[in-house]
Amino acid sequence: MIKVGIVGGTGYTGVELLRIMAVHPDAEIVTITSRSEAGMPVTDMYPNLRGYCDGLAFTDPDDQQLAECDVVFFATPHGVAMRSVQTLLNAGTRIVDLSADFRLRDLSVWQQWYGMEHEASELAGEAIYGLPETARSRIREARLVANPGCYPTAVQLGFLPLLEERLVDPSRLIADAKSGASGGGRQGKVAMLHGEVGESFKTYGASGHRHLPEIREGLERASGGPVGVTFVPHLIPMVRGIEATLYADLKDPSQFDRLQALYEERFSDEPFVDVMPFGTHPETRSVRGGNMCRIALHRQENSSVVIVSAVIDNLVKGAAGQAVQNMNLMCGLSETAGLDIPALLP
Ligand SMILES: NC(=O)C1=CN([C@@H]2O[C@H](COP(=O)(O)OP(=O)(O)OC[C@H]3O[C@@H](n4cnc5c(N)ncnc54)[C@H](OP(=O)(O)O)[C@@H]3O)[C@@H](O)[C@H]2O)C=CC1
Numbered sequence: 001m002i003k004v005g006i007v008g009g010t011g012y013t014g015v016e017l018l019r020i021m022a023v024h025p026d027a028e029i030v031t032i033t034s035r036s037e038a039g040m041p042v043t044d045m046y047p048n049l050r051g052y053c054d055g056l057a058f059t060d061p062d063d064q065q066l067a068e069c070d071v072v073f074f075a076t077p078h079g080v081a082m083r084s085v086q087t088l089l090n091a092g093t094r095i096v097d098l099s100a101d102f103r104l105r106d107l108s109v110w111q112q113w114y115g116m117e118h119e120a121s122e123l124a125g126e127a128i129y130g131l132p133e134t135a136r137s138r139i140r141e142a143r144l145v146a147n148p149g150c151y152p153t154a155v156q157l158g159f160l161p162l163l164e165e166r167l168v169d170p171s172r173l174i175a176d177a178k179s180g181a182s183g184g185g186r187q188g189k190v191a192m193l194h195g196e197v198g199e200s201f202k203t204y205g206a207s208g209h210r211h212l213p214e215i216r217e218g219l220e221r222a223s224g225g226p227v228g229v230t231f232v233p234h235l236i237p238m239v240r241g242i243e244a245t246l247y248a249d250l251k252d253p254s255q256f257d258r259l260q261a262l263y264e265e266r267f268s269d270e271p272f273v274d275v276m277p278f279g280t281h282p283e284t285r286s287v288r289g290g291n292m293c294r295i296a297l298h299r300q301e302n303s304s305v306v307i308v309s310a311v312i313d314n315l316v317k318g319a320a321g322q323a324v325q326n327m328n329l330m331c332g333l334s335e336t337a338g339l340d341i342p343a344l345l346p
């Protein structure tokens with residue numbers, strides 16, 4: 001069994017890691033941290049895990065204890081993982097960081113968007129950006145994986161075939177994305193209260209969100225050149241889920257007819273990408289609790305604009321599920337281990 005540690009076990013992605021690990025056949029949690037709840041049995045906080053995590057209690061984060069794990073997940077705010085990774089790597093522990101500490105290649109861009117000095121800049125070049133659909137073989141060899149952000153996962157998967165095949169104008173991509181409130185984490189923030197989110201709908205970060213540089217870097221890797229992308233996130237009154245509506249202009253509109261086959265072929269071997277029939281409307285509830293990204297293509301009349309709709313569960317394919325997918329690859333396990341669960345519907 002792979003020995004797993006989770007730093008930040010009381011957060012939304014932390015408990016999602018617990019839920020997935022509870023049914024993982026080849027890995028077990030040996031350490032789970034919380035500074036505020038140290039000493040509390042996990043099942044006192046999460047009764048849904050009674051019978052799965054009995055005997056496991058939160059502890060204060062301790063790098064020496066974490067270094068006894070084979071794999072450590074950081075489900076912590078930005079700026080935490082970077083202080084511990086070197087110690088853990090020295091001990092031979094592999095790391096999947098759910099925060100953004102190692103997602104960007106250009107650290108001056110990272111420092112600009114995250115507003116702090118990077119404290120492990122020497123490791124930024126080693127970290128592999130953990131989108132398995134684009135980097136599977138490198139993830140298998142990695143010691144340190146930067147798990148992608150939730151919006152960047154949906155946006156990159158939706159645009160990928162169009163950019164890889166150079167079929168669209170890369171300078172005018174648009175990503176109009178909506179997220180449920182769990183994307184904001186579990187710590188109390190007024191903007192995420194039910195009274196603020198319920199029965200309302202708004203853009204935020206429209207003049208610049210920190211996922212913009214991450215999305216741009218990922219799309220540039222796919223296209224092999226510069227891209228111009230407009231990304232506007234929205235907060236919608238639900239708990240889980242992201243829907244990204246993507247727009248791109250085909251260089252040659254006569255290519256439209258081959259797009260559905262192109263998408264089906266590109267993702268045919270991907271266990272967690274489902275290309276739905278042309279013209280259908282993927283729903284966030286069709287991926288709720290599961291690690292799947294569902295994608296569908298649309299066209300209005302004879303327009304040259306390709307419309308792509310991509311849905312994920314922000315806490316699963318957008319965070320904890322993708323993190324476990326990465327761990328499975330890093331440890332030579334079946335990529336789908338622990339993740340082969342259908343979504344909750346309705
Ligand atoms: N929510 C989402 O949909 C997604 C989140 N992410 C990223 O994953 C990470 C976790 O997010 P989420 O679960 O939502 O966050 P939460 O705010 O819900 O949880 C954060 C966790 O980190 C712990 N923590 C906070 N500060 C520290 C610290 N300095 N040292 C150690 N532990 C700390 C907290 O516990 P305690 O304070 O008790 O120690 C808590 O368990 C973030 O970086 C987030 O950006 C990525 C994709 C999607």
Ligand SMILES: CC(=O)N[C@@H](CCC(=O)OP(=O)(O)O)C(=O)O
Pocket residue numbers: 098099100148149150151179180181182183184185211233235
């Ligand atoms: C609805 C909501 O607030 N979503 C979060 C993004 C989700 C997330 O946590 O992504 P990172 O790991 O990159 O921080 C936000 O916009 O900040």
